[in-house]
Amino acid sequence: xxxxxxxxxxxxxxxxxxxxxxxxxxxxxxxxxxxxxxxxxxxxxxxxxxxxxxxxxxxxxxxxxxxxxxxxxxxxxxxxxxxxxxxxxxxxxxxxxxxxxxxxxxxxxxxxxxxxxxxxxxxxxxxxxxxxxxxxxxxxxxxxxxxxxxxxxxxxxxxxxxxxxxxxxxxxxxxxxxxxxxxxxxxxxxxxxxxxxxxxxxxxxxxxxxxxxxxxxxxxxxxxxxxxxxxxxxxxxxxxxxxxxxxxxxxxxxxxxxxxxxxxxxxxxxxxxxxxxxxxxxxxxxxxxxxxxxxxxxxxxxxxxxxxxxxxxxxxxxxxxxxxxxxxxxxxxxxxxxxxxxxxxxxxxxxxxxxxxxxxxxxxxxxxxxxxxxxxxxxxxxxxxxxxxxxxxxxxxxxxxxxxxxxxxxxxxxxxxxxxxxxxxxxxxxxxxxxxxxxxxx
Numbered sequence: 452x453x454x455x456x457x458x459x460x461x462x463x464x465x466x467x468x469x470x471x472x473x474x475x476x477x478x479x480x481x482x483x484x485x486x487x488x489x490x491x492x493x494x495x496x497x498x499x500x501x502x503x504x505x506x507x508x509x510x511x512x513x514x515x516x517x518x519x520x521x522x523x524x525x526x527x528x529x530x531x532x533x534x535x536x537x538x539x540x541x542x543x544x545x546x547x548x549x550x551x552x553x554x555x556x557x558x559x560x561x562x563x564x565x566x567x568x569x570x571x572x573x574x575x576x577x578x579x580x581x582x583x584x585x586x587x588x589x590x591x592x593x594x595x596x597x598x599x600x601x602x603x604x605x606x607x608x609x610x611x612x613x614x615x616x617x618x619x620x621x622x623x624x625x626x627x628x629x630x631x632x633x634x635x636x637x638x639x640x641x642x643x644x645x646x647x648x649x650x651x652x653x654x655x656x657x658x659x660x661x662x663x664x665x666x667x668x669x670x671x672x673x674x675x676x677x678x679x680x681x682x683x684x685x686x687x688x689x690x691x692x693x694x695x696x697x698x699x700x701x702x703x704x705x706x707x708x709x710x711x712x713x714x715x716x717x718x719x720x721x722x723x724x725x726x727x728x729x730x731x732x733x734x735x736x737x738x739x740x741x742x743x744x745x746x747x748x749x750x751x752x753x754x755x756x757x758x759x760x761x762x763x764x765x766x767x768x769x770x771x772x773x774x775x776x777x778x779x780x781x782x783x784x785x786x787x788x789x790x791x792x793x794x795x796x797x798x799x800x801x802x803x804x805x806x807x808x809x810x811x812x813x814x815x816x817x818x819x820x821x822x823x824x825x826x827x828x829x830x831x832x833x834x835x836x837x838x839x840x841x842x843x844x845x846x847x848x849x850x851x852x853x854x855x856x857x858x859x860x861x862x863x864x865x866x867x868x869x870x871x872x873x874x875x876x877x878x879x880x881x882x883x884x885x886x887x888x889x890x891x892x893x
Contacts, residue, residue, distance in 0.1 A: 513590055513591050513592070514538070514590065515588055515589060515590065517540055518538045518539070518540050518545070518588070519538065519539050519540070520536060520537075520538060520539075521536065521537040521538055521539045521544055523604060523610055523612055523653065524536055524537050525612050525613070525614050525650075525651035525652050525653050525664065525665075525666075526614035526616075526650035526651040526667065526724070535547055535549075535590055535591070535595070538588070538597075539602055542601075542602050542605040543583060543599050543600065543601065543602055544580075544599070544600045544601070544602050545586065545588060545597040545598070545599055546597055546598040546599075546600060547588070547590075547595040547596070547597050548595065548596045548597065548598065549595075550860070553860035553861065554596065554598075554860065556859065556860055556861065556862055556863075557598065557858075557859045557860045557862070558585065558598065560859040560862050561579075561582040561598065561859070564576040564579065564582065565582060569717075571711075571714070571715045571716075571717055572717075574711050574715075575711060575715070575856070577707070578704075578707060578708055578711060578855065578856045579855055579856050579857065580600045580601040580603055580855055580857065581600065581601035582598070582599070582600060582601075583599040583600065583601070584599055585597065585598065585599065586599050603726065603728050603853065603855060604728050604730075606730075607728070607729075607730040607732070607851070608730060608731075608732035609655035609662075609730060609731035609732045609735075610653075610655070610728060610729075610730060610731075611652075611653060611654045611655055611685060611687075611728065611729050611730070611731050612652060612653050612726065612727070612728050613649065613651075613652035613653075613682075613685050613726070613727040613728075614649065614650050614651050614652065614724050614726055615647050615648070615649055615724055615725045615726075615727060615881060616638070616647060616648050616649075616650055616722065616723070616724045616858075617646070617647050617720070617723055617724065617725055617874050617877035617878055617881070618642070618646060618647070618720070618721065618722070618723070618873045618874050618876075618877050619642045619643065619646050619873060619876065619877070620634075620721065620873050621634045621637070621642070621721060621722040621861075622634040622635075622721065622722070623721040623722070623861040623863060624863055634722075637671065638650070638670060638671055638673070640673070640674045640675070641670075641673045641674065641675065641678060644674070644675035645675055645678060645877070645880045645881075646873075646876040646877035646879075646880050647877040647878075647880060647881055648670060648673070649670045649673060649678065649681060650667050650670050650724075651664070651665055651666050651667055651669075651670060652664075652665055652681075652685050652727075653665070654684060654685050654687065654731070655731035655732075656687065656731075657687050657731055657734060657735045657738065658687075658690070665681075678884075679884065682884065682888075683888075685727070686698075686888070687731065687734055688888075692891055692892055693888045693891065693892045694734055694737055694738070694892065695889070695892035696737055697729060697734060697737075697852050698885060698888050698889045698892050699889070700729070700850060700851070700852035700853065701727060701729075701852055701853070701854055701885055702882070702885050702886065702889065704853045704854035704855070705725070705854050705878070705881065705882050705885060706882065708725065708854065708856060708878055709878050709879060709882050712870075712871060712874055712875045712878050713870065713875060715870075715871070716865055716868040716869060716870060717864070717865055717868075718862050718863065718864060718865055718871070719862065719863045719864070719865050719866075719871050719873070719874075720859070720861070720862050720871060720874045721861040721862070721863070721873075722858065722860070722861045723856065723857070723858045723859060723861065723862070723874070724856075724857050724858045725854050725855070725856055725857070725878070725881065726854065726855050726856075726857045727852075727854050728852065728853060728854075728855075729851060729852030729853075730851040730852070733851040734851075
């Protein structure tokens, strides 16, 4: 099914995790294995790079002072040899230009957005990350021109990111025959049925406190039916309803992109993506605010010798002789002949054969109780960490999820001033999917 990488959050050090692989339903130690689903690894939170792949990149790259590898890149090329991946510095992302022709086309798009007075381009400017010009950066002895773009997740504590490539056709008009064949094989099932595909994504799972990454090998296996479950996984909604606030924020951005694509007739976007980002930390806060329904309370009218629910349903009054008061030596009972009077069983202070007394002293902490206690301590540590983050944050934005258009290396002028139907079909299918999630949200 592809590549999946799991990384622990820096809140606690997890023990070895076990995964049941659907292919053969065998329990496997995921700290080191390769199965039918591709490579999967658990990375220790004390290791600086996020994944083994990123460790290789860092070892082969001479990173300039003041820069860091952008470890949250979920798609694109980043092998550290031919492709160096993206860097970050002071809330900005540096995207190196590797292929001259592609870089010039993307640079031309961003420059037009900054200077043009055309209504279509002014609208598009609000749908893409902010552009801060070009800069040259020396890496591995080579000087690269880099696009300097806004870091969309700079204020996120636990960034969840999904790259959605839009369009059934991802090859541009100048593509060679070999390139066309190569592109047609990639994500074939998903592109054919939905008009978009998912090259990669990462999600901070709020139930397990782990960062999970899925690469292009995983995306290549997706079909139309499985995409819904994958996006549900990305939204942290595998075991329940999706968060309405999260869906509304995504749709607010996606509807703007959809509106722009329906009306623009100037360009054709091939192999371009929509980047979905949100902060799982804020989602966790929202989840805590949603209170579960209060449990059904049954009155104490039933028998101690049969299920109380049965007595309550039958509206029975079954005398038990129990007054409802307990002492260290046992319960206080009513006398059968005088139900309104309470009889106090005066028992000597030193009772060695009292069953009730013995049972209290022989109570032991069970394994489950210990686990629950450890979980409570962990939750308290998390809450304390979040509280410190909140106190250190000067400003807390109300918007913690958005969608932006990215990747314009294959943008060409439109012919005959027609609508870009290839892109439009893909974005409308994506919007429809999120609208379906809106109906089932809390």
